[in-house]
Every structure is written in C-alpha cells, then in structure tokens.
Amino acid sequence: MTNAYKIALLSGDGIGPEIIGQATRVFDALELKRDVSFELISAPFGAHAYFEEGKAFPDATKAVCDEADAILKGPVGLSYEESKKIPVEEQPERGAILPLRARYNTFANFRPIFLSRDMAHFSPLKPEIIKEGIDILMIRELVGGLYFGKKERGINKDGQRYVHEILEYTEEQIRQVLIVAFEQARSRKKKLHNIHKSNVLMSSVFWNEVLDEVHKDYQDIEVIHLLVDSAATALCLNPGQFDVMVMENMFGDILSDQGGGILGSLGLMPSACVGPEKSYYEPSHGSAPDIAGKNIANPYSMIGSVAMMLEMSFGMKEEAGFVWEAMRSVFESGYSTADLSKSSDNIELVATDVFGDLVMAKLEELL
Numbered sequence: 001m002t003n004a005y006k007i008a009l010l011s012g013d014g015i016g017p018e019i020i021g022q023a024t025r026v027f028d029a030l031e032l033k034r035d036v037s038f039e040l041i042s043a044p045f046g047a048h049a050y051f052e053e054g055k056a057f058p059d060a061t062k063a064v065c066d067e068a069d070a071i072l073k074g075p076v077g078l079s080y081e082e083s084k085k086i087p088v089e090e091q092p093e094r095g096a097i098l099p100l101r102a103r104y105n106t107f108a109n110f111r112p113i114f115l116s117r118d119m120a121h122f123s124p125l126k127p128e129i130i131k132e133g134i135d136i137l138m139i140r141e142l143v144g145g146l147y148f149g150k151k152e153r154g155i156n157k158d159g160q161r162y163v164h165e166i167l168e169y170t171e172e173q174i175r176q177v178l179i180v181a182f183e184q185a186r187s188r189k190k191k192l193h194n195i196h197k198s199n200v201l202m203s204s205v206f207w208n209e210v211l212d213e214v215h216k217d218y219q220d221i222e223v224i225h226l227l228v229d230s231a232a233t234a235l236c237l238n239p240g241q242f243d244v245m246v247m248e249n250m251f252g253d254i255l256s257d258q259g260g261g262i263l264g265s266l267g268l269m270p271s272a273c274v275g276p277e278k279s280y281y282e283p284s285h286g287s288a289p290d291i292a293g294k295n296i297a298n299p300y301s302m303i304g305s306v307a308m309m310l311e312m313s314f315g316m317k318e319e320a321g322f323v324w325e326a327m328r329s330v331f332e333s334g335y336s337t338a339d340l341s342k343s344s345d346n347i348e349l350v351a352t353d354v355f356g357d358l359v360m361a362k363l364e365e366l367l
C-alpha cells in the first residue's frame, strides 16, 4: 500500500519561497521512484500573512498544520526597518514562530553542523583546524527559557522605566531535552558536551542538577561540562572536540549561528524542531532580506530540512541519505552558491534554481 503523507508548506518571507521551491522537488522525485505520495498544502505564515490577513499565524494556517503529518517551514521575518511596519506582537518571530513551537511543543531542536572533508575549504577556519571536516550535532531546548518566560514592562517607584523578562524552566522541560541529547550521544560517539553558565545563572545550576539525575540512566556516556562563553571560543579553535552538544534555548540560538559561521554560511544550516507528536522542519537561518528575490540563496539548508523530515518523521533514512549525498556531491564536484564561493576558488558559481537542478539530477540517479 502506498504511504501517503500530508505536509503543511509554510514558504515564509524573503528567500523562503525561493529555497522552498527547490526543496519540494525532493518530494516529486520520491513519488516517481518510491511507493509514496505527498500532499503539500501551502498556507500563509509570517510577515506576508500579516500583510494579507492581519495575522502572522492565521487560524486557517493553524488548521492546515494541525491536519498535517509534518510541517515544512521557510524562514520568516523582515529587515529591522521593515519590521517596524508590523505591531510588535504580530512580528513574525513573536507572532508566528514562537506560537508554532508552543502549539506542537517542539522542545528538541536538532541543528547539525556538518562539513564533509571535500567541502572543508568552505570554512573560514584554517585547514589545520578544520582537518577532516566538521560533524557536530547541537541539540537546543526550544520551548522554554527567556523566550517563553513572563515579560513585563512598567515604571518603578523612582519613575524609571523597567523591563522584566524571566528565564523559566520546569524540571520536566529540562529532562525531556536532555534525554533526547543523551540518546543522540549514545547513537554517535558516546560523548555529550553540556553547555551552561552555572557560574552565574541559577537556571544553569538547576539544569546541571537535572542532568546529573538523567546521566544515571546513561552511564556509558561521557559528559563534558563547558561554560557557554568558553564553548564559543572552542567552536572556533577546536571544533573537532565536539560531537553532541546540548544547551538551553537562548544559548542554542546564538551558538548554532556560530556553527553556521564555522561552516562558512548559514545556508548550510538545516534543522528539525521535534515535538512529542508532530515535528516541523526549517533552516536555522532567517529570511536573508539582503539577498531575497535574486535567485542566489543557498537552498542546502531547506533541502537538508526535507532530508531531516524524511528520516525523522517518515522513517525514510535511506532516501534522506541520498538527499544529503546528492547535495554534497554537487558541492564536491566544484559548484557553489554565492554565499560559499570565494573569488580565488576554482569554483563554478550557480544560482539557487540551478543548484536545485544539479541536486535533483544526482538524486534521481541515486534513488
């Protein structure tokens, strides 16, 4: 019997439609070569949804997402100046992304930071640091911390304006993401870097206490504790020491973009946002307003998010592997999108859609 999957397609803003247009071609290729069918249902989400419908995450889009087996989301958001045209609470980060994460409790954000040996030249780090490439899995807590804590603005008794933004976690929120991280460590190199700031933050002291409890069930895993500031340096000086890293929401936001930096571009950063019942998949980066509409964005992050969906939501591990292989073989054959190409390189620069053509040709060969 044919496996039939329903996917909510949220194209997003900026480069979103350009890169998602390449990513959905993977579904077409699979339908031709495998006994599987995909129903893609597009729905407005983000700044364009606000301008069209007055809501960044309209009710009809929520209904489409509720019905779907998985959600594929392009980046959303506008430039800082353009954002001011939207009331703060409807700006797509607060008005769409955070409500999407909360709706499906997507507590575990997988952000792989990977560069094959033959793509190592894309990294801005020196070859003696990069060595055989980079292979790190960052697991970022995604539905707690400062992002979701109580917020309050007011005027205090001295007439000073103030703001409170509270970093909140329950022990269960911490435990559930740590279990995911320990499981990943077990399936990889049995090594887990716990990134924290327990020298200052009570939330990190608490996080580490819960980690010690969870660790009792994973005694085969070596835990290495590293302060978040120190981790930022270590990612630049010796990324090879890391395998699986786990951290709270805000630390993970910042360090994962640094991960994109050591790869050479955020365009190499796909991600999976995993919940107990439903997961959604999106690049780690934003809508890149500086290059939107030019057909030069790197679609790897978006196509890679589809690969993660295939494996994690639909159990299509082999096919996901072929998608990665196809993309990497295009880069390894000497093609590149503009974000990664350096003028001194012997590299042929290709547009977003041409990169998609090359990936699809290779994928069809592999499937």
Ligand code: NAD
Residues within 6 Å of the ligand: 015, 019, 074, 075, 076, 077, 078, 079, 080, 093, 097, 265, 266, 267, 268, 282, 283, 284, 285, 286, 287, 288, 289, 290, 291, 296, 297, 298, 299, 301, 339
């Ligand atoms: P950004 O990630 O959009 O861009 C940072 C830099 O990376 C830019 O120079 C951009 O051109 C480049 N870049 C990003 N993705 C690329 C790709 N696929 N190919 C080539 N180059 C790429 O960050 P920003 O400019 O700080 O944010 C722009 C908007 O995106 C903001 O509104 C922000 O809130 C939003 N945002 C959304 C998400 C999301 O939807 N998950 C994530 C991050 C930022």
Ligand code: IPM
Residues within 6 Å of the ligand: 077, 093, 094, 097, 098, 253, 284, 285
């Ligand atoms: C990310 C983004 C989001 C975050 C924003 C846009 C809400 O930066 O997915 O990394 O901070 O989580």
Ligand code: MN
Residues within 6 Å of the ligand: 253, 254, 257, 284
């Ligand atoms: Mn971010």
